[in-house]
Amino acid sequence: MRLGILFSGGKDSTLALHLAGEKEEVVCLITLISKNKESYMFHTPNIDMTILQAEALSFPLVSVITEGRKEEELVDLEKAIAEAKAKFQIDGVVTGAVESVYQASRVQCICNRLGVWCFNPLWKYNQKALLAMLIKRQFRVMISGIFAYPLDEKWLGKQIDAQMIDRLVELQGQYGISPSGEGGEIETTVLDAPMFKQKIEIIDHAVDAKGNSGVYIIKQARLVAK
């Protein structure tokens, strides 16, 4: 089965890509670049990095810009999947959805209209186990957005490791935040993973943070040998 991955460059879609690649043939990545930072559907910090990530992965990237208005962005997503189907003859789409019925059901509707399969290999996955799988598989995942109390700018730019997972699970108990950021508490950017043929090195960045909300913006990055 030829598959396109709905790819944001964050940990969930990158992990979904790896799981899909172990079972079927991944032929392209599909990215929606949302101009709306509050998008209901699409990851936004450092979304431009998907160009470099696709190059690191050696997969073609179908990239569509969306204004990010609530229902219109779904029309743009449908256009992107249709384009991937036409260009790369995909039989199905893979998402990194874990808990969001809102996201998953909307992608399911689009795939059904376009006559392609829809897979969610992280669906209902235990969040701590999901984070642990990233470490076990040697993903390098950086926190690129924080959007909930008590997270602050000290988290930005840090890489997810075993100690951070323990801290996130603690915060779940204390404040009810989702350890893997399912409620939008954190956003991530993947710098390296097993399927990356080269890894990403950040050359220049900026932090834009206020209180418990902030982003780590990658201003310049390059691919380097692993």
Add this chain to the structure above:
Amino acid sequence: MILVVDMNWKKDSLAFNEFVMPITSVIEPFEKCVVKHFSEITFADLEACNKVVLSGTALKDHSTLKQLGRFDWAKTLDKPILGICAGMQTISQTFGVPLKTCLQIGMAEISTLKENPLFQGNFKAYTLHNFSVEPSQTFETLANSTKCIQAIKHKQKNIYGVLFHPEVRNQDIILRFMKLI
């Protein structure tokens, strides 16, 4: 021990995590479960378990409906069975009940029509299906949505079917099924 039947189009498929693992993760804290692909169910598997749960599948996956002979064991097994989505469609077809086209994706309002040990009242549930079942002499209708039948029970046997996905929302339905004798 509960036997969870993987209803996906092939063993160890990409859909396993999505449709089988959420069921086992509900069961395993309370009871041992064994997962077998539908193509590999043996008499010994059915002997060893006390209940059977049939998983759902991806929306485009109708493989089990083309291999109904593999589910003949359901006609003679004297143990509780719960078919989820494709599991309900397949069990119904095995007993000769026709399917009815009914597309639903996302959260839907479910209304209980008949008292039963698994659920009651009105509740919201996650749906992902192309087909429901026609009313029949073999199964009684336990619940419906505005579009179609959502839950059934065999009139003589402890065989239940839910078209919605209780492993996504309403996990307590699986827990109540586990308590059936």
